[in-house]
Amino acid sequence: MSKSTITYWNPLLPVNGGKWQPISGLEGMAEELTLSIDQETGEYTRLTRFHPGADTAAFGGKRHAYPEEIFIVSGRLYDEAFGVWLETGHYASRPPGELHGPFRTDEGCVVLEVSFPNRTQA
Template sequence: MSKTTCTYWNALAQDQQHCWHWLEGLEGQVEEVILSHDPATGEFTRLTRFHPGAHTTAFGATVHAYPEEILIVSGRLWDGSFAIWLETGHYASRPPGEVHGPFSTDVGCLVLDVSFPQRLGKTGA
């Protein structure tokens, strides 16, 4: 099996708002829309929208046993682990085990995230 496919659609269009879902524990702050998913491998591509004032400090930093790639599409996001503002255009290819977050934003942020759960690596934990 492979990742789901979709002929062109605009995930940011107002009439597609019903496709977005709040992240558990971050209702009113952070929401996501899955753009494609491979049920066999768990690989997915999504957009994550951080609303102005959102913060994930209650969850602390995050680490995955798999690699992921992110691109800041718009806005800016503070990464507490790296003490850096990720601005529009910032890209990261995170190896397995890289600690990132917690995150916060003052103006809001839209992130493109591609994750590869089937490519497990050592987390160092």
């Protein structure tokens, strides 16, 4: 099987606002929109939208056993683990186990995430 496909559309348009889902535990701070997923492998591409003022410090940093790529589509997001403001255009390819976050944003931020949960670290 392969990742799901869809014809051109713009998930950032207000008309598509109802397709975003709150992230469990981050309700009111962040929401997500899965763009593509492989039901067999679990690999996915999604957007995460952090609302202005969001702060995930209460949840601490995060690491997972699989690699992921992120791209800042708009806004800015502070990554405490790296002590850096990620702004529009920033990109990272994270190896398995890399600590990232917690995150905070003043103006809000949209992040494109491509994750590979089937490629876990042994």
